[in-house]
Amino acid sequence: MLPTPEAHDLLDLTTEIATRELAGKADDFEARGEFPREVLRTLGRSGLLGLPYPEADGGAAQPYEVYVQVLEILAGTWLGIAEAVSVHTLSCFPVAGFGTEKQRAMLPDMLGGELLGAYALSEPQGGSDAAALTTRAVAEGEEYVVTGTKAWITHSGHADFYNIFCRTGGPGARGISCLLVDADTVGLLPQTPEKLMGLRSSAPAALVLDGARVPRERLVGTENEGFAIAMKALDSGRLGIAACAVGLAQAAVDYATGYAKEREQFGKPIAQFQGIGFMLADMATQVSAARALLLHAARLKDAGRPFSIEAAKAKLFATDVAMKVTTDAVQVLGGAGYVSDHPVERWFREAKVLQIVEGTNQIQRLVIARSMTA
Incomplete structure (x- = not known):
């Protein structure tokens, strides 16, 4: 409600x-x-x-x-x-x-959307192991000089501001800071967008920082405490990706159901065959379960209660459901599901990335398992 x-x-x-x-x-x-x-x-x-x-x-x-x-x-x-x-x-x-x-x-x-943002944490050699990032910011007077490369940055080349997570101290999570960097900063160089399997309108790109000079007043929070900011942001971000997965999966269920009610074989709609009907029932049940898990985590956050583990569960389950449900939607449509005349083939390609972004589902399992066994 x-x-x-x-x-x-x-x-x-x-x-x-x-x-x-x-x-x-x-x-x-x-x-x-x-x-x-x-x-x-x-x-x-x-x-x-x-x-x-x-x-x-x-x-x-x-x-x-x-x-x-x-x-x-x-x-x-x-x-x-x-x-x-x-x-x-x-x-x-x-x-x-x-x-x-x-x-x-x-x-x-x-x-208000006049300024579009990007979140630059991942690097070519540091995706899941974000605490090992190597982009470095060296203080020179009233500026930081930032050098390094970020990878898989959504909105790279389109954003008006970037959250750049960079190393200002020693190794590990305790040496990372967050800088708020304008898109027109000299030395901030978005690269060619990646060519993706799906989600092509939002293609990410690498971001090179070649001696970019950023005023020290653009430090967000405390120096060397940026990793905590990054992780708190991702807790909420995982709820966002889980919601995206639920929406995509629900669209696939609705489309496959509509198709199965119209498509006739052996003199009746294929939805009336138990093999298809049971598949649709499982798809709908999985989406409902994913939505319930998502809303539970969101309500915990709204209540000011710990929610990070529940967010990890929601992200893990909802994105796995999206992959399975879109796969099944293609199967329900048969050959028609494999052509671009119907949207299910695009949804199938798009679902895969949701299992990867905002922390892979293997990382979500690691987070959940550690909370259970610590």
Whole structure:
């Protein structure tokens, strides 16, 4: 049950925007691999890019329980947009939670979507082992000089600001800081976008920092304490990716069910054959279970209770469900599911990345297992 009538109105608005602004554009943007910057700006002006942040900062002060349902609706229409909203929301977290007064003055434009964010933690040799990152920031007077390479950065080349996690101290997690870096900083060099199997409209790219000079006043939080900021941001980010997975999986269930009710073989709709009907029933049950796990974690966060392990469980389960359900949707459609005339082949390709981003599902299992055995 949604907390307020306002929340119901927000979900209705999101559904309307998804139908009017997104549904007719997704296939074209994905086919061309074009980043939908103007679409995101429209979402920002509609209030959908700052939902879980306080109104005083330019947000909408919505609980995470509502925010993740917004993402689910968006993902059911266009995963690339939902993932972009999730990443942008993640990118606003360091400044919102730890920024100076001067940095926080940027929040209205961040949360309103006029400034798009990117979160630069991963590196070519340090994805899952983020504490081993090697990008270094050396203090010179009132600036940091930053050198290194970031990898798989969503919005790289399109973002207006970057959270750059870099080494300012010794080895390990205790030597990492977070810098807020403008896109026009000299020496900040986005590379050619990666060519992806799916989610092509949101293709990530490497980000080279070649002696980029960043004012020391752009340090977010305390020097050498940036790793804690990164991990707190990812706890919430995992809820966002889980919501994307639930939305994608629900779309696949709905489409496969509709197809099975229309497609006839041996004189009756294939949905009436037990082999197909049971498959659809399992798909629907798995999506409902994933949604319940997601909402449980979101409610814990809203209540101010520990939620990081439940977020890991939600991300793990929901993204595995999305992969299985989209695979089964292709199977329900048979040969038709393997051609681009139907969206299930795209959803199948897109589902895979959700098992990788915001911490691979192997990392989620490690996090959960450690919490049980420590």
